[in-house]
Amino acid sequence: MPKPRQIRSASSDRSKGTGKPRKREAAEGFQRYTGWRSLLNPLWCYHGFRVAVLALTCFGVIMVFSSSSVDMVSQGASPWRQALSQGMYCVIGLVMAFIAMHVRCPIYRRLGIAGIGFSMVLQALTLTPLGITQYGNTGWIGIPGVFTLQPAEVMKCALCIWLPSAMIAARKRYEREGVKAYLAPGIVYFVCLGLVMLGKDMGTGMIIVAIGIVAFLIGGFPMKWLLAGMAVVGAAAAAFVISSPNRLNRVLAAYTACTGSDAQDVCYQSIHARYAIASGGLLGVGIGNSREKWNYLPAAHNDFIFAIICEETGFIGGALVILLFVVIGWCLIAMALQMRDRYASMVLICIAAWLVGQGLVNIAVVVGLLPVMGVPMPFVSAGGSSLIMCLAAAGAAVSMMREHPQVKAERVKA
Numbered sequence: 001m002p003k004p005r006q007i008r009s010a011s012s013d014r015s016k017g018t019g020k021p022r023k024r025e026a027a028e029g030f031q032r033y034t035g036w037r038s039l040l041n042p043l044w045c046y047h048g049f050r051v052a053v054l055a056l057t058c059f060g061v062i063m064v065f066s067s068s069s070v071d072m073v074s075q076g077a078s079p080w081r082q083a084l085s086q087g088m089y090c091v092i093g094l095v096m097a098f099i100a101m102h103v104r105c106p107i108y109r110r111l112g113i114a115g116i117g118f119s120m121v122l123q124a125l126t127l128t129p130l131g132i133t134q135y136g137n138t139g140w141i142g143i144p145g146v147f148t149l150q151p152a153e154v155m156k157c158a159l160c161i162w163l164p165s166a167m168i169a170a171r172k173r174y175e176r177e178g179v180k181a182y183l184a185p186g187i188v189y190f191v192c193l194g195l196v197m198l199g200k201d202m203g204t205g206m207i208i209v210a211i212g213i214v215a216f217l218i219g220g221f222p223m224k225w226l227l228a229g230m231a232v233v234g235a236a237a238a239a240f241v242i243s244s245p246n247r248l249n250r251v252l253a254a255y256t257a258c259t260g261s262d263a264q265d266v267c268y269q270s271i272h273a274r275y276a277i278a279s280g281g282l283l284g285v286g287i288g289n290s291r292e293k294w295n296y297l298p299a300a301h302n303d304f305i306f307a308i309i310c311e312e313t314g315f316i317g318g319a320l321v322i323l324l325f326v327v328i329g330w331c332l333i334a335m336a337l338q339m340r341d342r343y344a345s346m347v348l349i350c351i352a353a354w355l356v357g358q359g360l361v362n363i364a365v366v367v368g369l370l371p372v373m374g375v376p377m378p379f380v381s382a383g384g385s386s387l388i389m390c391l392a393a394a395g396a397a398v399s400m401m402r403e404h405p406q407v408k409a410e411r412v413k414a
Contacts (some may be wrong), residue, residue: 037331041292042338042406045331049401052327053379053394057093057387059321060305060380061086062397067293067308068301068382082301082382089384093391100395107395112162116188119158122151123195125408127336128225130197136246138199150385152196152204156354157393159192159211174220182221200245203373207358209233215355218346242262247371253372273295273366276311277318278280284314303374306366321380322363329356344400351397354378355390376382 005238038044051149065083072081125131125141132140132148161170166185175179189212197205216226240245257265276292290311293300300308310318330354339345355378362377364370376383378390401407 017156020094021319039330040334040338041400041403042335043228043410044307045334046398046401046404046407047352048327049331049335049394050329050398052324053391055377056324056328057090057153060377060387061090063107063305063309063312065302065381066288066312067305069161069288070293071295071300074295081288082225085384086382086387089387089392092384093388096388097395097398098390100392101171101398103396104400105341107398108399109165109343112158112165114308116162116192119151119155120192120195122149123155123199125151125194126199127153130271137201137374139196139201139204148385150383152199152201152208153362153389155192155196155269156211157389157396159189159208160217160347160350160354160393161396163189163349164219167215167346168343169219171220173401179222179225182216182225184223185361197240200244201374201378202237203361203375205237206361206373207354207375210357211350211352215307215346215350236310250371250373254368269298269372270320270368271395273307277367280311280314280315280318282308282316284312287312303362303372304366305380305381306363306377309380325359328352328372332356332397333388335404339400339404344403348397351393353394 019111061083064086068082069079070081093109122141126138130141131138132142134140136316139152140150161184166188167182170181170185193205193208193212195207213226213230214227219370241251246266253266253270271293276297281293286292290300290308292311293308297304299305306318306321309321329352332348332355336345336348336352339348344394358375359378361370361373362375362381365372365375376386379387381387402411
């Protein structure tokens with residue numbers, strides 16, 4: 001008779017033993033994060049990241065409606081058309097994020113090469129008759145008026161998932177093979193970059209370069225070779241700009257005074273973006289009351305939506321948007337520095353370089369610190385490809401964060 005009782009007791013102890021250490025670890029973890037260290041709390045970063053992403057996404061749908069309604073009416077369409085499209089993309093993106101956050105880290109690591117291959121095929125299709133040219137760039141595929149897809153957004157996400165695993169594998173071979181260990185991932189990466197640049201999309205190319213630099217840097221790539229590669233890419237970018245009078249004029253317009261015909265040509269968009277920002281003041285003119293969206297500011301609901309945000313919500317609204325991007329970047333990097341899984345840590349840093357880097361580049365363009373280059377604001381600007389893939393990347397980041405012991409302990413407790 002006592003044996004069954006002992007067996008039940010032992011099994012009960014084992015089941016309890018799996019929960020108590022995790023709860024104890026979570027409790028001890030909270031004790032370590034007091035004062036300013038609370039900003040490094042993994043649970044705060046885990047939840048703070050998700051809240052910041054959702055806040056930016058919901059605010060983006062509101063601002064897309066506000067900034068696009070006049071343009072839609074002028075085209076003879078419903079003022080709700082762009083907002084409804086953005087809302088639909090938002091729902092699709094949130095579903096993608098939900099699926100992505102429930103995919104385990106090892107699965108991402110195994111499927112990374114398939115993802116990068118798929119994105120390269122999609123990007124190559126832009127060079128076929130399926131390619132669509134907008135604003136001088138051939139970076140879309142699809143049927144005009146029915147659907148369009150920007151494959152470069154898929155490629156950004158795929159690079160953030162695949163490059164870390166490729167760098168880890170190359171680092172293991174580095175001691176016996178030398179720099180040749182990085183040859184294969186380097187070739188694949190430059191093919192990806194080349195496919196984007198063949199479509200003349202320099203803004204997207206810059207973001208892909210940023211992701212690559214971060215991945216190679218934290219992946220242990222020799223610094224002298226990394227600097228040499230950056231010099232080559234910089235020289236190629238300079239040649240790309242000089243070879244196009246339109247790009248050269250946009251660069252010069254950003255750093256020289258706009259006079260005469262320039263004010264109605266290459267400087268027009270930047271000037272009206274500054275008018276919008278200046279009109280906002282501290283609290284803004286109110287959501288829906290923008291003046292520049294009345295067909296004065298081109299791409300008001302796309303690349304220059306931050307100008308409308310500043311005009312309608314003022315300095316306070318613009319600062320809050322920047323703060324949300326800071327929270328996203330801080331949470332991703334803080335979690336990455338505390339992860340035990342090197343792959344998960346590198347993925348988080350690559351995603352931070354993409355989302356926060358692109359957000360800051362967009363803001364810098366709007367305020368005139370960088371030339372106009374057609375880079376949307378993640379989670380906020382109108383556009384299905386960008387919003388869906390940014391939300392999918394956020395879901396993948398949440399999946400990586402769940403590998404942290406304290407996050408695991410909280411989820412078990414819940």
